[in-house]
Amino acid sequence: MYCVETDHLTYRFARNEPVVRNVHLQVPQGSIYGFLGQNGAGKTTTLRLILGLLKKQQGIITIFGKSFEEHRLQILREIGSLIESPSLYGHLTAVENLTIYQKIHQAPKNRIQEVLELVGLSGTGKKKAGQFSLGMKQRLGLAIALINKPSLLILDEPTNGLDPNGIIEMRELLKQLQREQGITILISSHLLAEIEKLVTHVGIINQGQLIFQGTLPELMSRREQSAGIVLNTSDSQRTMGVLEQLHLGGAVESSGVVLPFVQKEIVANIARELVRSDIAIYGIQQRTDDLETIFMNAIK
Amino acid sequence: MHLLNIFQSEWLKRRRSLASWLVVIGGLFTPVIIFTMRMVYHQRLSLPQKFQLPDFWQVSWNQSWESMALFMLPMGIIMATGLMTQLEYKNNAWKQLHTTPQRMATIFCMKLLIILIMLVQVFVVFNAGLYLFGILPSLLLSSVSYPAADLPVAMIMQWNINFFLDCLPIVGLQYALGLHFKNFLVPFGAGFLLWIVSMSGLTWEYNYILPYSYTMLDYLVLAGRKIRIGTDIHVMSVMYFAVFIVGGYAVYIWKNEKG
Known part of the structure; x- marks a missing residue:
């Protein structure tokens, strides 16, 4: 059973060449799927298409076995996402930022404190999100993605701006989430070394085309050959x-x-x-x- | 219940924002200026006599609306509406908002509702400011007594409704533009230009066509100036609002990139 599946997903901006071509992504349920590609390869565009942030032009997107177009709201209730830089209201505190999404998702109020503790931001008090460091913003972005206890977490380069220690902490946190809560994680990166200690499955995209998809051991086997x-x-x-x-x-x-x-x-x-x-x-x-x-x- | 939660989440976003400060500043600006003028020039203005005139509140009301109708209200709406939509652009938050389980129509309507409530707040602050700063000289100056005239509540309410309706086309178009353009200067520039055009066209035969002119036209009526208005501007106002909102919504939902 695939948690996320795309079939012949193609997208082009204006009349340019397609930036995503016939992508057939298959993210197994309960996996940590590393979506790899160089900058401009089509990772973010693919993730934005999956989340409905870009209007689909061609292909099929299925999440939790349901068509995204037909069950958009039902599917989004089960998804947490962090696409590119975190979306934070700079004039509000961490708690206020989380309250916005807690209310939309109708999550219990104590969930705010839970996720703040989970990402290590429980002591930020009245400090505005605009005054946070890049790493703190990234962690608050992850807390927002987790507020609704999602079954699927879609993260686009979540370690951007984190120091080596922060990267390790984020990795351990994601592993813990997958292990303890069975969350499926789709995470993109342009650095294999950064996510190879985390992922169970890998997809590699190059110039809009998925050129490899399989388990991490399958990729490692290819790596040895190369x-x-x-x-x-x-x-x-x-x-x-x-x-x-x-x-x-x-x-x-x-x-x-x-x-x-x-x-x-x-x-x-x-x-x-x-x-x-x-x-x-x-x-x-x-x-x-x-x-x-x-x-x-x-x-x- | 869910809609109430969504409303609360949108309402929270305006906390400490510049737009929320504009409500207070915009609402109190004119009453404070008039109060200051009265305090500084109370002898020259013969305040003790003025406070005993039967049309004291009517005169104060007319005076206060001059700057409100001509400048403060149109420009305040242009700025505040732009700032409210900019909250999402500036914080790069559209992408997060559009991946929450809400219909696009709900997001669109909630944001509009917040802006309209903020506009009502401006009217409430303005009316309260007008009354409080109106009576304040009688509390601070021994020579001035409390106004002899009763507060003309019915007249004030009627004009509040009129001016509120007059503001709707500005809210509608500025909201549509603010949602569509990432650059704050585009809706602000367009709004400013339309305000200038509307002001220049006040004496034009077809002045009622200009959607940003209605607060000014209504003020001219309030002030008893001779002005010809070919049709009911309040009906026009609601019609323009409906057209701008429907157009704005269409552009919003058909946008290819949602963050």
Whole structure:
């Protein structure tokens, strides 16, 4: 059962190229789904479409197994969201900001204190939200998203502006929410490293297209496949010759000669052969398995 | 019950906002100015005699409405309506509001209701200010007695209703513009321009066509000036309000991006 499902979701601003193309998102119930993509990849547009903040042009959006268009109010009662920067009334206190949403959702009054304690803002008193630090604003935004005890939490880059400690705290809080309350969390980020310790499932979007979707172990398996060694030498062509002699494949790229991941003994042997062939070695590095690399491999 | 909760949530947003201060300042400005003038020039103005005249309240009422009808009320509505809709834009809050379980019509109507209630507040503050600052000289100056004339409640109520109706087209159009444009200067600039046009067209044969002119036209009637108005401006006022609100709502719900 998918908590959120989109089918052939496509969206374009004015007459421009589509920013979201045929996205088929499947967020399993009870999962923490990391929605990854570089800036401008289409993450926020997809999330805004799911929440009805953008008028859908093409495709189907189903949440909790129901069509969003037909059951908008019923679905929104069960959703908490934080899209981009938090929406806070700067002239009001944290309690007043939460009261606005507590009243709309008809949540019990004591829920305000509960969520404030949950995000660590219970001591802000009469301080106006406009005077909060970026991290505090982000946490208050999360408190607003939690005020109605949602079954689905949609968070767009919620760690923006948080310090490393704040990121860890937010991660632990989200894990706790998923573990204890069974909330499904759809969280977007442009940094894989930031959410890989949190998510159970991953979707990667690039130029509006979903290029990978699966569990975290599936992504890690792809990541290992994409790992490699980069040889930075004085002569890339002769280096390729040395690799051929050793029956190793490789390719010349802008960063140097790249070959698939090999054991360290083989790396030492390559280095020995390069020196013997009088080729200067400027560097031997393991290729970083960043999101960009995975993107590139997924696109290939 | 749910609607009452939504109303309370919208009402909370105006707490400590500039718009809520405008209600107090706008309502009390003219009564305070008139009071100050009376206190400073009480001898020159022969206040003891004036306070005993049978038309004391009528004269005070007419005096107070001059600046209110011509300037304070139209400009105050233009500013306050803009500030109320700007609360969502300025705080980047439309996206959060539109992901709450409310119909778009509910959000639209609640915000409008808040603005109309604030307008009623201005009238209440203005009337209260007019009375309190009207009698204050008699409490502060020994030579001035409490006004001899009775407060003409029926006349005051009638003119309050007239002026309230006159304000509706301004509220309607400013609200529609404020919801649509993120930049505060657009509704403010348009409102200011329409106010200038309306003021320049007061003596025009078809002055009743200008939707921002009604408070001014009604003041001219109140002050007994010779002015020709071709039709019932209160009916026109309600019609304009209905058109602006329906148009504003259509633009609001058909907007592609809701935050």
